[in-house]
Every structure is written in C-alpha cells, then in structure tokens.
Amino acid sequence: MSVHTPKSIVIVGGGTAGWMAANLIIHAWPTTQVTLVESADVGIIGVGEGATPYLKTFFARLGINEEEWMPACDATYKVGINFENWSGRQGFKDYFHPFFCALDKPTADMFFHNCQVKRHGGQSHTNPGDFFISGELARQKINPALSAKALSEGIQEIDYAYHFDSAKLGHFLKLKACQKGLTHIIDNVTDVISHLSGDIEKVVTENHGDLGAELFIDCTGFRARLIHQTLKRNYVSYADSLLNNAAVAIQTPNDSNLKLEVQTRSIALSNGWMWKIPLTSRQGNGYVYSDHHISPNDAEQELRQQLNIDENADVRVKHLSMRIGRLGEHWHKNCLAVGLSQGFIEPLEATALMLTQLTVDQFIQQFDNAAQPLDNKRNTFNKQLNTTFDGVRDYIAAHYQLSKRDDTQYWRDNQFNKATPAIFAELKQAWLSRQDFEQSLSKHAQGLVYLRPSWYCIFAGMGAFPENLKPVNNIAPVEQALNYAQKIAQSYFKN
Ligand SMILES: Cc1cc2nc3c(=O)[nH]c(=O)nc-3n(C[C@H](O)[C@H](O)[C@H](O)COP(=O)(O)OP(=O)(O)OC[C@H]3O[C@@H](n4cnc5c(N)ncnc54)[C@H](O)[C@@H]3O)c2cc1C
Numbered sequence: 001m002s003v004h005t006p007k008s009i010v011i012v013g014g015g016t017a018g019w020m021a022a023n024l025i026i027h028a029w030p031t032t033q034v035t036l037v038e039s040a041d042v043g044i045i046g047v048g049e050g051a052t053p054y055l056k057t058f059f060a061r062l063g064i065n066e067e068e069w070m071p072a073c074d075a076t077y078k079v080g081i082n083f084e085n086w087s088g089r090q091g092f093k094d095y096f097h098p099f100f101c102a103l104d105k106p107t108a109d110m111f112f113h114n115c116q117v118k119r120h121g122g123q124s125h126t127n128p129g130d131f132f133i134s135g136e137l138a139r140q141k142i143n144p145a146l147s148a149k150a151l152s153e154g155i156q157e158i159d160y161a162y163h164f165d166s167a168k169l170g171h172f173l174k175l176k177a178c179q180k181g182l183t184h185i186i187d188n189v190t191d192v193i194s195h196l197s198g199d200i201e202k203v204v205t206e207n208h209g210d211l212g213a214e215l216f217i218d219c220t221g222f223r224a225r226l227i228h229q230t231l232k233r234n235y236v237s238y239a240d241s242l243l244n245n246a247a248v249a250i251q252t253p254n255d256s257n258l259k260l261e262v263q264t265r266s267i268a269l270s271n272g273w274m275w276k277i278p279l280t281s282r283q284g285n286g287y288v289y290s291d292h293h294i295s296p297n298d299a300e301q302e303l304r305q306q307l308n309i310d311e312n313a314d315v316r317v318k319h320l321s322m323r324i325g326r327l328g329e330h331w332h333k334n335c336l337a338v339g340l341s342q343g344f345i346e347p348l349e350a351t352a353l354m355l356t357q358l359t360v361d362q363f364i365q366q367f368d369n370a371a372q373p374l375d376n377k378r379n380t381f382n383k384q385l386n387t388t389f390d391g392v393r394d395y396i397a398a399h400y401q402l403s404k405r406d407d408t409q410y411w412r413d414n415q416f417n418k419a420t421p422a423i424f425a426e427l428k429q430a431w432l433s434r435q436d437f438e439q440s441l442s443k444h445a446q447g448l449v450y451l452r453p454s455w456y457c458i459f460a461g462m463g464a465f466p467e468n469l470k471p472v473n474n475i476a477p478v479e480q481a482l483n484y485a486q487k488i489a490q491s492y493f494k495n
Contacts, residue, residue, distance in 0.1 A: 009214065038186060250303060251282050326344075
C-alpha cells in the first residue's frame with residue numbers, strides 16, 4: 001500500500017494548539033494545503049506558560065533555535081518544579097521534581113538506594129533535589145544550556161524545558177506557518193456540515209464562505225466546536241480524582257534586583273495551589289482551585305495576598321473554568337481534536353502542550369502508516385492517546401492523594417478521596433507496604449507516563465514512607481551527591 005498524504009486540511013482555532021498543529025503538519029506534509037481559521041470574537045485561553053522537555057523536540061524538528069524563539073516569547077529555562085507546602089508531614093516542607101539527565105546516574109542511584117533504605121525501616125536522606133543536577137541548577141539559578149567547554153568535552157545535553165508567554169508563542173508560530181504557505185483566515189465558524197458517512201464535509205464561516213477539506217482539526221479549545229458539538233464525541237471526566245476545576249491568574253512585574261529562577265514554583269494554598277512562573281518580561285502567577293471548596297472571589301483574594309497585592313488594587317485578573325478529562329476518541333472520522341478540545345489535565349506538571357505535540361506527532365505517524373487500514377490506525381491512535389492521558393492523570397492525582405494536609409475540607413477531601421486511579425493505587429500499595437516497588441513499576445510500564453525517577457521523587461518528596469523507621473547503616477552520603485552536583489553545575493553551564 002502506498003502512503004497517502006492528505007490533500008487539504010482545515011484547522012479551526014488559533015490558540016497555541018492550532019499553531020503548533022499547523023507547524024508540525026506543514027513540516028511533515030509540505031504539499032498539503034493547510035488553512036487555519038480563528039475567531040476574532042472568541043479569544044484564546046491565554047495561559048499556559050510552562051512546558052516539559054518534550055517541547056525541545058518541537059523546535060528542533062522545525063529547525064528553530066533558542067536564540068530565535070526564546071527572546072521573541074520572553075522565554076526562560078526550566079529545570080523542574082519546586083513543590084512547596086504540599087506534604088503536610090513534619091520535615092517535608094518542600095521538594096523539587098527535577099528533569100533528569102545522563103549526568104545524574106551516580107547520584108540518582110544513591111537517591112534510589114536511600115529511598116529503599118527508608119522504605120525498609122531505616123533513616124536516610126531522601127530529598128530529591130539534593131541528588132540531581134537540576135536541583136543544584138535551580139538552587140543557584142543557573143541556565144541549563146551547556147557551555148562551549150562542556151560541548152567540546154562531549155558532555156551530553158541535559159533535559160530541560162522552558163517558560164514562555166503563551167500569546168507571544170502563538171504569534172511566533174503563526175508567522176512561521178504563514179511564511180510556509182498556510183492560509184490564515186480570521187472569521188467565525190458558524191456551522192459544521194457532515195456527509196451522510198459522518199465525515200465532515202465543510203465548515204461554514206460568517207464572511208469567507210464554506211471551507212471544505214479532506215481532514216479537519218478541531219483546535220477550538222474547551223468549546224470543542226467540531227469534535228463535541230458536531231460529532232458528539234463524549235468526554236471521560238477525571239473530576240472524581242482531580243478536584244480542581246477553576247483558576248485565577250494575575251501577572252506581576254519582575255523584581256529587577258533578583259536573578260531569574262530556572263524553575264516553576266508550585267505552592268499549595270488553602271484550596272488548591274498557585275504557580276509562579278518567571279518570564280524575562282514579567283512573572284506569571286495563578287491559583288488553581290476547586291470551586292466546590294472556595295469561591296472565585298475568595299480564591300482571587302487569597303492569590304492577591306500571596307502576591308502582596310492590595311484587595312482593591314487595579315490589576316488585570318483572569319478567571320477561568322476548566323473541564324478536566326479527555327475525549328474517548330480524539331480522532332473520529334476525518335476529524336482530529338488537538339489541545340483543550342481533546343481534553344485537559346490540570347496544569348500541575350505543565351503537560352498540556354506536551355500532549356498537544358504528542359497528539360499531532362502520533363497522528364502523523366499513524367496516518368503515514370501504509371500497512372494499516374484507516375479504522376485500525378484510528379483505533380490504535382485513540383487507545384495509545386487515552387493511555388497517555390490516563391498516565392498523566394495518575395501522576396497528577398498522586399500529588400493530592402499523597403498529601404497529609406488536613407487543614408481545610410479541600411485537603412481532607414483529597415487525602416481521603418476513594419477515587420484513586422488503579423495504577424497509582426497499586427504503586428502506592430507496593431511502596432507503602434514494602435513490596436517490590438521495582439517490580440510494580442515494571443508491571444505497569446505500558447501505562448506509565450512518568451517514569452521511575454519521578455515516582456521515587458514524589459513518594460520521597462512528600463515524605464510518604466512506611467511508618468516505624470529505625471536506624472540502619474548503609475546509607476548513601478548526601479554530601480557526596482551535593483559535591484558532585486555542585487562541581488558539574490560550576491563546570492558545564494554558560495553561567
Ligand atoms: C489555568 C491554566 C493553566 C495552564 N497552564 C499550562 C501550562 O503551564 N503548560 C501547558 O502546557 N499548558 C497549560 N495550560 C493549557 C494551555 O493553556 C492550552 O493547552 C493551550 O493554550 C492551548 O489551548 P488551545 O489552543 O487548545 O485553546 P484556546 O487557546 O482556547 O484557543 C481556541 C481557539 O479556537 C478559536 N475558536 C473557538 N471557537 C471558534 C469558532 N466557532 N470559529 C472560529 N474559531 C473559533 C478561538 O478563536 C481560539 O483561537 C493551562 C490551562 C489553564 C486553563
């Protein structure tokens with residue numbers, strides 16, 4: 001069977017998802033006619049400032065270097081996330097979830113060893129940030145891009161991600177796509193017309209007539225104009241295990257006296273958590289909360305207090321609601337949903353754009369797979385993507401269900417939540433009852449998105465260990481790990 005490249009694609013929606021999809025598609029299928037229509041009346045969501053290391057592959061694939069896109073998007077480097085006030089256990093006030101790299105190998109092994117010691121009744125040092133290079137980079141605010149010296153020595157690049165202004169990123173990607181021949185239309189899609197087969201025939205716009213295509217990509221955000229409103233594909237809700245469903249965001253100026261952080265800060269508050277994201281131009285802040293537990297107004301006031309902003313001060317405040325869950329079918333008939341239209345897992349680990357990119361990458365891969373009939377490709381694709389979404393959900397839910405905070409009804413509802421995702425329930429059981437945790441991780445390897453180091457970090461960082469600890473001797477010395485990380489941090493990076 002020969003590979004069929006789509007002749008034409010219409011993307012509806014010009015948020016980050018629409019523009020990322022457009023660029024990846026033009027890159028993969030340069031002969032396809034791509035049109036993107038976005039509404040001037042319906043804005044973009046305009047938040048989403050943190051990424052995972054996967055985003056590096058997006059820019060690398062498109063041949064766009066950091067020197068070009070980072071200044072255009074006020075971007076900064078990100079080496080991980082610092083979780084503050086999450087645990088509720090004495091001695092575990094905060095912990096760092098690092099991005100990992102090959103250089104971590106010796107000290108990461110010490111960390112895993114110490115965790116095992118503690119799980120089996122010993123006392124040992126298990127603060128994740130002390131065993132990984134990115135922990136040291138975050139403490140010293142060192143950018144993770146390797147220096148010329150490190151490159152000349154053949155040091156392998158470390159994994160890192162970025163923070164950026166999402167509106168500027170969208171604009172940057174729009175220019176790139178338009179330069180490569182994309183047709184950009186600003187208009188409202190008012191109707192979607194389907195063939196009897198159920199495939200979409202065309203979308204109807206207010207001022208630009210009907211737009212027909214072979215494939216349609218729904219990037220209309222939470223509205224899901226094509227995939228949900230027209231094709232009636234339903235959502236699988238994650239609301240039972242993830243209680244947050246709203247957010248409020250406020251931007252603040254940077255303190256010019258301070259060096260920029262290279263980490264996201266995630267600070268647990270009374271009924272959710274707040275993000276603090278450093279950009280070169282400003283700081284992004286927001287409070288993600290459950291509106292069943294706190295009103296939007298009280299959440300805003302709590303966020304203002306955290307930011308030392310007077311309750312009457314005139315600042316731009318953005319209130320958002322979030323639908324937490326995923327579609328059962330992300331690719332149905334000739335329509336693919338990408339971005340918020342396909343689902344959203346709250347932004348605790350900043351995974352949305354990773355899922356967006358993965359969706360388009362896997363779609364292109366499946367579509368180009370000549371060996372499979374279309375129905376099989378769709379089924380495989382939907383199944384894989386659902387597993388990935390569920391895997392991210394599992395790790396996010398773990399943050400809430402491992403916390404011992406009980407100072408508000410919100411934290412008690414999380415701590416005693418019976419809706420524990422199955423894989424996380426098994427990992428937790430294995431970890432806390434001193435079963436073979438490695439075996440448990442291997443058993444679920446197919447369903448895990450977050451891998452071994454991340455699971456060790458979250459259990460250890462939260463201080464979730466079996467009870468009744470007693471002293472044992474064979475502990476890996478943390479001083480040795482810290483010395484190693486400090487030596488690398490000072491030798492291999494640009495500043
Ligand atoms: C509180 C919060 C924090 C977040 N933080 C992160 C983060 O740290 N990291 C991360 O990766 N992600 C994060 N996200 C998710 C991220 O913001 C989104 O994944 C990203 O912005 C992509 O959104 P989108 O393009 O799918 O939708 P939107 O930005 O909502 O864009 C929708 C587009 O569809 C168009 N449209 C809608 N209806 C029509 C119509 N009828 N006709 C024509 N056009 C139409 C609109 O004009 C718009 O262009 C966060 C989300 C929230 C809610």
